[in-house]
Amino acid sequence: MRRLWMSLLLVPVIGVAAPAAAWAAPGAPAARSAPVARSAPAAPAAPTQALQPGMKGSSVKALQRRLAALKYYPGSIDGKFGTSTLEAVWAFYEVQGLPVHSYVSAAMKWRLAHPKAPRPLVRHGGANRIEVSLSRETLVLWRNNKVQLISHVSTGGHYSYCSPGGGCGVAITPTGNFRTNVFMRGWVHVPLGEMYNPVFFIGTAFAIHGDTDVPLAPVSHGCVRIPMDIAAFFHKLVRVPGEPVYIR
Numbered sequence: 001m002r003r004l005w006m007s008l009l010l011v012p013v014i015g016v017a018a019p020a021a022a023w024a025a026p027g028a029p030a031a032r033s034a035p036v037a038r039s040a041p042a043a044p045a046a047p048t049q050a051l052q053p054g055m056k057g058s059s060v061k062a063l064q065r066r067l068a069a070l071k072y073y074p075g076s077i078d079g080k081f082g083t084s085t086l087e088a089v090w091a092f093y094e095v096q097g098l099p100v101h102s103y104v105s106a107a108m109k110w111r112l113a114h115p116k117a118p119r120p121l122v123r124h125g126g127a128n129r130i131e132v133s134l135s136r137e138t139l140v141l142w143r144n145n146k147v148q149l150i151s152h153v154s155t156g157g158h159y160s161y162c163s164p165g166g167g168c169g170v171a172i173t174p175t176g177n178f179r180t181n182v183f184m185r186g187w188v189h190v191p192l193g194e195m196y197n198p199v200f201f202i203g204t205a206f207a208i209h210g211d212t213d214v215p216l217a218p219v220s221h222g223c224v225r226i227p228m229d230i231a232a233f234f235h236k237l238v239r240v241p242g243e244p245v246y247i248r
Contacts, residue, residue, distance in 0.1 A: 046103035053102065055081045063104060066112050067092060071147045073230055087227045090216060091152040094136045100216060118147055122177075122246045129244040130180075130208070132224055134173060137216070139208070139226060141237055149237060154211075154225040155218045165191040171221045178202060178245040183235045192221050197231045199238060201245045208234070208245075 046052045051063055061079035067088045068074055075084025086102060093100040095118050096111045104112075118140045121131040131140045134155050141149040156173035163169075178201040187194050188209075196210030208224040210231020219225075224247075226234060 046101070047105075051081060051104040053081050053083075053086050060085070063112075064088075070112075070115055070150075072150050073227075075229055084227065084229050087152045087214065091138055091150050094138045094152060095150060097136075118150060121248045125177075125246050126244050128239070129246060130238060132173075132208075132245070132247045134175065134218070134248065137218060139224065141234075143237075149230070149234075151226050151230050152214065152216075153208075154214045154216075154220055156222045157217070157219045161192070161221060163191045169221075173218075173220070173222050173224060173247060174202065174206065175247045178247070180238060180240045180243040180245060183240045195223065196228060197235055198223075199235050199240060210234075 051059060056079050058079060060081045061077060063081075064074040064077045064079070064085055067085070068077065070092070072088040072091050073084065074088040075082060089102070089104065089108070090100055092111070092115075093108060096108070096116055098105070098107050098111065101108070118138070120142070121133060121140075122129070125131070127142070127145045129142050131142065132138070132153060132155070133140075137153050137155065139149075139151045139153045140147060141151075156171040159171050161169060161171055180199050180201050182200045182204060184198050184200075184204075187196055188198055195207060198207035198209035200207040206223055208226060210228045211220075211225040212228060213219070214225045214227050
């Protein structure tokens with residue numbers, strides 16, 4: 001796994017689409033070397049019939065289409081439950097305020113038919129903005145006050161670390177109001193590792209960037225990590241420099 005210095009992730013939120021027929025429910029829902037301060041609880045085994053990674057078929061394709069319609073990014077709509085679809089499932093759980101699983105639970109299936117729209121973190125932050133929630137580990141990208149993208153992220157892990165080049169610190173993602181300032185294409189080498197397609201919002205130290213490791217737990221050195229597939233196009237959706245970035 002590649003190490004990123006500091007990673008910040010952004011996720012857009014848009015209006016909730018009307019329940020899709022495929023999800024219409026008849027009733028109620030039938031790390032890296034540095035230590036991590038907060039870790040995800042052990043995931044329970046998925047029910048036998050639950051959609052989960054590794055599965056293929058029309059049911060997976062319907063799930064992908066529904067997530068995409070709600071502005072989550074499940075990757076290609078190909079009927080294959082891979083990493084991109086899993087990360088979109090995590091993001092959906094996080095936004096809905098449900099316990100996060102690596103499979104589609106009965107509660108999630110019901111919510112897919114009756115989803116909650118992401119709540120704005122900053123109500124008067126501008127029509128176009130990036131909002132990162134540290135409590136939910138999500139990024140929402142807004143365009144014209146509508147959700148354009150929602151992504152799972154991994155932020156600062158609150159552990160102590162020392163840079164190979166000297167200096168020590170605590171892995172904390174700063175909260176506040178920022179603006180994008182620089183985009184660097186490809187893998188960028190920094191003292192604590194590497195970051196992919198970083199969009200910086202504090203100098204060239206803190207960025208929203210791609211990483212090969214974006215787990216449920218916050219594990220970055222302070223940046224906002226986003227999935228690699230989203231990092232491939234994220235910089236094209238935002239204004240650099242000048243896009244407002246709100247972290248709460």
